[in-house]
Amino acid sequence: MQNYLEFNFKISPLQPWNEILMAELIEIGFDSFTEEIDGILGYIQTDLFHEDQLKALPVFENENVKIEYSYEEMPNINWNEEWEKNFSPINIDDKVLIRAEFHESVPGMHEIIIQPKMSFGTGHHPTTHLMIQQMMDIDFREKKVLDMGCGTSVLAIYAKQQGAGETKAIDIDEWSVENSKENAVRNNVELDIEQGTAENLGNENFDIILANINRNILISDIPAYVSVLNKGGKLLLSGLCFFDVDDILEVCKECGLQLEKQLQREEWVSLLLVKP
Known part of the structure; x- marks a missing residue:
């Protein structure tokens, strides 16, 4: 299993900056997130993390938001189980359903079946x-x-x-x-x-x-x-x-x-x- 770092980002104000931060974090290698009351938890493989890339993200330079973070190394985790617990189907206007194989089928809806793994952050849901x-x-x-x-x-x-x-x-x-x-x-x-x-x-x-x-x-x-x-x-x-x-x-x-x-x-x- 890959070793991961867990980042705790405190964001003020939370909206819409939590989604913006997630979108930018994905570009530098972060691959999963958990939304918190006052921010997000973000995860990245230890060997992919470069703090200079993190600090250079545009969102940290925006004067309309304050973001603080800390991080620690995570114990080995079964990440497939983690995303299965956190990934929910996406329903588009009751016409199209994006779901994983372990989700129930919905009669009458056009379905797209994906195995999202780490390539489907929660920040992508509104844009998808x-x-x-x-x-x-x-x-x-x-x-x-x-x-x-x-x-x-x-x-x-x-x-x-x-x-x-x-x-x-x-x-x-x-x-x-x-x-x-x-x-x-x-x-x-x-x-x-x-x-x-x-x-x-x-x-x-x-x-x-x-x-x-x-x-x-x-x-x-x-x-x-x-x-x-x-x-x-x-x-x-x-x-x-x-x-x-x-x-x-x-x-x-x-x-x-x-x-x-x-x-x-x-x-x-x-x-x-x-x-x-």
């Missing part, structure tokens, strides 16, 4: 909900699809289930790639899964690009997405808080994209854009 909610209104039939920062590949899987053609899923983390391959098999869909970043895109072109990542990566990579998006293609973004929207839309406008639909859930936002 928003992405699926937007995707329910998109015609995926025979479309070529890209899922950037795929994580569990739940979005790529749903696109395939909705009739998408060739579908590529890319994530920077090796564990996400392996988890995505397992989840594709569970759902009987075929995905082209790669480890990498937007630099992997090359000269391929896509009809629909899904990117549920975070503000900084999106701002950096939107021009790359647009360069491989077909005319009339759709770009669906999330991993954004409401106060990120103006900055994201400015980049999108510079790249020639037009906003088609915006949804918000709690503090989180998704944007559906089209390339004219």
Whole structure:
């Protein structure tokens, strides 16, 4: 078993900064969280932790929130049991259910079966909900699809289930790639899964690009997405808080994209854009 560090983050005010902090912690290797009354507990493999990366997170520089933390080394734990105890199914508008194999099936709902392991932090729930909610209104039939920062590949899987053609899923983390391959098999869909970043895109072109990542990566990579998006293609973004929207839309406008639909859930936002 891997040795882990447990971090106790005290956050004031708690909302929406607990979700924002979790999203940023995932980017530096944290892989599970427990929500507390006054903050969160976060877990990271001991050999992956670098305190300079933690202190450099943008949320620590935001004057609207105060975050204090302490940490200690954890005893060996069966992490599969831990996430099974903490992972709950995600119900999107009583139409789509994202669940693990050990959860009960719900008659009448479209189901996506995943084995989330450590690649499904609680901070992703609102944005996953928003992405699926937007995707329910998109015609995926025979479309070529890209899922950037795929994580569990739940979005790529749903696109395939909705009739998408060739579908590529890319994530920077090796564990996400392996988890995505397992989840594709569970759902009987075929995905082209790669480890990498937007630099992997090359000269391929896509009809629909899904990117549920975070503000900084999106701002950096939107021009790359647009360069491989077909005319009339759709770009669906999330991993954004409401106060990120103006900055994201400015980049999108510079790249020639037009906003088609915006949804918000709690503090989180998704944007559906089209390339004219």
